[in-house]
Amino acid sequence: MWSFHRICVFFIALFVLGSCSSAKKIEALKPEPEDASPLIYDHKPSFISMPIALKIKDIENQTNKFLTGLVYEDNNIKDDNYTIKIWKQAPIVIENEKGRIKTVLPLKVNVQYRIGTDKLGVALYNTQEFNFNGVITLLSSVNLNNWKLNTKTKFESIVWKESPSVKAFGKNVPITYAINPAIQLFKSKIEKSIDQAIEQSMDFKPNVLDALDKLATPTEMSPEYETWLRVVPSELYATEAQLSGQNIVMQMGLKCTIETLIGQKPTKMFDKNKIVLKPVSKMPDNFATNIVAVSTYKDASKIITKNFEGQEFASGKRKVKVMNVNLWHKNDKIVIALDLTGSLTGTIYLTGLPKYNESKKEIYFENLDYAIDTKSSLIRTANWLASGVILKKMEESCRYSLQPNLEDGKKTMLKYLSNFSPMPGVFINGKMVDIGFKEVQLTNKAILAFLTVNGKVAVKIDGLE
Template sequence: MEEYEELYRDQVSIINIPVDVPVRDLEAVLNKQLSGILYEDNNLRDGDKMMVRAVKQDDILLGLDSQAITYRIPLDLWIKYDLGISTVEANGQISLDFKTGFGVNTDWSIFTTTTLEGHQWQQKPRVKMGFVDLPVGFIADIVLRNSTRQISKAIDDLVREQFDLRKTVEEAWREMFQPALVSEEYNTWLTVNPQYIGMSPVSTERGRIATTIYVEGKPSVKIGERPDPKYIQPLPPLRISPVEAEDFTLHINAEISYDEAERLAKTQLVGETFSYGRRSVTIQDLEFFGKGSNIVVNTTLSGTYNGSIYLVGRPVFNPKKNTIDIEDLEYTLDTKNYLFRSAGWLMKSTIKNKIAENLNFLLDYNMKDMQAQFQEQLQDYELATGVVLNGNLEALDLRNAYLTVDGMVVDLALTGNVNVRVKGLNK
């Protein structure tokens, strides 16, 4: 009879994912996007008596200042000024100093505020016609008032466009609910099952904008058919809190379904013939199920004996080998009593030992290969466009084993570290 004990429980795991954005990458994008004419006024009759064209003169250089990005934008100016009786043209050079403060809203969207911190003339525009000087102060006010508003908006729009944090996080959040095939050989599927996601305060140091995203989840691994994705919960509001460490320990419930166990065992055992004297039997089929904390193997035989025999054993964790062993695999009492009366010779054959060997092989799946598969998944894994995850898996250990209605659940513990780099930014 099948029966199961609810002995295992999910454990919440926390994955810490450091994220950094090199300022030089942001600088390259800013220079690419902000090029050529940054401000232009072609109307001589709009009240200021001037036409102005401001062209970026050289590369923008970025710096970091607390929770802000600082930069200087050098501009070449062309000016046409209406003197009343005639117009004059002049050229000049000015550098504008900006600061962009930034933060993250509770809906994971980035907000920025760009302000003009100051300006410096490299070459003042000056034209003399008799005793008339070009009014440099007036020109500076017009250029600053108009170009600053236009350039600041362009910078804020650019940062929000390049750093669509909500889109990136939401894409990664939804992906964590989808089973990912991490081992074709063992037909192994990993689902992170996130429960919450947050981040640490943003820091700006050593030429990088850095934070750590942390995910609280209940990861699971299933060996067998691809599991159905769980209900995708909406992206939770942002919670900002400090992160103490950058490594992780994942507690994963790895499920080996009875169907998969049977499939693998059958490839080794079905068709095997066992002889004792002139008597012999051939294994025709295998079925696994649980009884309390034990696993039952229903073996269908044909030959001198036609029918089923039942063996029962206890799955235990072997810390020395990092494996699951089936201890004390024996015929059930009913099977033993029946064979004593009608087929005692079968108990003297090697069939029980052969089944035990293959059950150990089945449950002792190659941990080194599985660790290599996980490690491969942690190399240059693109979470979203331009957002790449890399990591190192230091250990993968078995902690315990339980039986459920669907199969055997193994408590796996993975330790290691990961980091995310935003490279190339959005195109």
């Protein structure tokens, strides 16, 4: 009997101890999220000013590539007694001449000239062929129109290196006497050839659009935090082109929106066929960008869940762990649902206002407290958890830092400002200051942090292929 009594006492003790150590369950009412409408927010556009310097040497190189071989031909000898063919004999030289482009075009000329009469049906002609060289000088004004560098070229002068003559009917007839009047007829064609060569070789539109399209493709800043940078260009501005030393300079400006998004790779929002180049008289010499950091509640929940990994929150022998976190929007506040396991199982609900700590670069929740029904349930079932001590400890993990995202974003932007070359011969350089905070906004789907960046950027075109 004594042994049986001891055995009974042993099992009773196990039962009592087991009852004391079993977890209590909380069943608090869930604050239902508001209706999830589309994510719409007031995002102020950014303006990036880009001074551009284009080497005149590049215009020279591109024009020489475009304008080759035969530049003028007239094969009809009956109308004016000569035929003429003109070739570019040597590379064109282009330079700044008192605010205008001076083009020097070495030419080789082939002329067939006839002297004689056609009277009473009797043709008496003597036809001679000559080849000689000359240099034409042209002056051009410069402007930028519809993405193209345009020139308005005027014939300035022609200098013949030799002045041959022909002896016909006993007379010496200088051939230049016949050629110079012809110059008046074909000079407009030479002018047009130069203008067309510069316009077509200096058509920036395909290159600019390709560069913008590349810029608009979302860039992953941090695989760990699943953050992306998305730029959406909307308008492009340009001042008049001007000659300055051995450069053509102009100011260009880009209006765009810039976002950092958390989660899956966002879609590209740019249609290069819809952007328009707008002429302006002047622009500032710096850029001011407004960046919005978009944290959807789903993605913010994943980050905060990671913060709780490996942590226990204890009061005496009672302990709980947070296994999962969910966030949503309710009545202009954030609801934070914590799934607990340990001495208490179930879900508790916290509410608070998101704020931004500028020194730590993180989103935290001000006035974080238990939802009303959660607090009532904790007082009934787990008063030890209802105390502010454990809540304060949990509050430290209910935050997520934007610092890695901002640093990665800054590094990404600096890549575009450190001798970045979107195409051969084009180089972008600049500087930026620290990213500043403006405000936090709530939507039904995300927490938005609005930031600003200021700096300078310049584009140099040198060595176009």
